[in-house]
Amino acid sequence: MYKASLERMEDKIKTFSQYGDAGHGGITRYTLSEADIQARNEFRKRMEAIGATIEIDDVANMYATLPGSDPNAKRIVMGSHCDSVRNGGNYDGILGVMSAMEVLETVAEKKIPHKHPLTAMIWTNEEGSLYPPAMMSSGIICYDYLPDEIKTGFKYEDMMNSKSVLDPQVTFKDALDKSGFKGDKKYRLTPEKYECYFETHIEQGPILEDAGNDIGVVDCVLGMFNYTLKFYGQTTHAGTFPMPKRKDAFYAAAQALLYLHKTIDALGHPELVYTTGEVQCHPNVHTCVPDYYEFSFDCRHESPELLNQVLQIVKDCANKEWAGCTCEVEKAWNRDTVYWNKTLVGYVKESCEELGVSHQYIHSGAGHDAQFAAYVLPTTMIFVQSKDGLSHCEPEYSSPEHCTEGASVMLNAVLKVDERGL
Incomplete structure (x- = not known):
């Protein structure tokens, strides 16, 4: 068994946390921003230093590859993203990049024999914080393999024309053209060139920490649905219209939300989240009774049967009157549970056992580029314990020891693929 370097991991965490440092312990590193470009250049520098070849595709995804002994073998790829949400932490996304780098660095340092080329990868614009939607480039790259209901949200031209949330005059294409990281479509991740995909990530929740385990052996990304509930009432003057005669859409929405919580919780599934x-x-004026109010409803679980049961409760809100107001229920989008490749999941678990790392099976409630990659390649994920379960915020933290364990588990799982195949 091989172990990654704690010293190198600590250095990478410290170095990458400088790019987009928000001054409060976290980062704001929007995709293709100056900070993102700094992180990408750091990735390039370190990977070229160990002899990796850098390739960049047409939507700025970066691939750093160490050759294997078999020139005809497909690449084993590991990766994640280096962009962040506003005032995010130093681990979400970038840990997967640093872990992939650490695998290549360890293989190079220890001269570990391997047949397959090994690739560390950066996905572009996973967060969608500046240019919506989230998982933009993986949606583009995996487009031909995605289910039809997902495809509609990732048409190439629509993505190129995505407007910056800070400056609508600037599009993703503008940023891409200016970045210096627009490469060639021939370098895209494809099943003809790649064998399988690994992604290491912080858990972003408290399950591992509460259970006293360091590593999550991820088996799937949960299915989910997202709907909008819209309530229609009547605007009147806040100071002159009698309470019994009002049709307050905000109050109606509040009643419906309480109904949803009470009814869904009564189903008795504490692992269901919404x-x-x-x-x-x-x-939205303090002197006016609201005539319109809407809220989103995001629900996640592995079981499609349970999701459908909850969805019927949500849809039923449209058949009720709420404080004199009417309700419409509108679908935004949904996805089915995406299961990881069982062989790869088994290799991750076996690697944890051989390394003596405490671990457990776990689902991913959050979406990741891996879920789109799974439609193209055999895929799996590895979770690292998150302190207090915090993520997408500046206090987000995973210890260097846990991060190094995650990289070590991935390294050994990758070597199992290299030796045994799928």
Whole structure:
């Protein structure tokens, strides 16, 4: 068994945390921004230093490859993203890049024999923080393999024309053309050139820490649906219209939300998660009774049967009157549970056992580039414990020891693929 270098991992964490340093312990590193380009150049420098060849595709995904002993063998690729949310942490996404780098660095340093070329990869614009949507470039690269209901959101021209949330005059294409990282389509990840895909990531939740385990052997990304509930009432003056006669859309939405929580919780599935994260209110004036209110409803679970059961509860809101207001329920999007390749999952678990690393099976509730890659290549993920379960915020933290363990597990799982195949 081989182990990654704690010293190198600590150095990478420290170095990459400088690019987009927000001054409060975290980073803001929008895709193709100056900070993102700094991180990409650091990746290039370190990978070229160990003899890796750098390739960049037409949407700025970067591939650093160490050759293997078999010139006809497909590449084994490992990767994640280096962009962040605003005021995010130093581990989400970039840990997968640093772990992939560490695998290549360890192989080069220890001269570990391997047949397959080994590739460390950076995906472009996973977060979609500046140019929506999330997982943009993996959606583009994997487009031909995606289910039809997902494809519609990742048409190439639409993605190129995605407008910056900070400056609508600037598109993703503008940033791509200016970045110096627009490469050639021939370098894209394809099943003809690549054998399988690994992604190491922080857990982004408290399950591993609560259980006292360091590593999550991920078996799937949960299925989910996202709907919008819209409530229609009547605007009146806040100071003059009698309470019993009001049709307050905000109040109606509040009643419906309480109903949803009570009814869904009564199903008795504590592992089911759902969130109301986005709202709109009209006219949004303190002297006016709201005539319109909407909220998003995001629900996630492995079981399609349970998701459908919850969805019927959500849809039923449209058949009820809420405080004198009407309700419409509108689909935004949904996805089925994406299961990882069982052989790769087995290699990850076996590597944990051989390294003596505490571990458990775990689902991913969050979306990752890996879920799109899974439609193209055999894929799996490895989770590293997150302190207090925090992510997408500046206190986000995974210890260097846990990060190094994650890289060591991936290294040995990759070597099992190289030796035994799929």
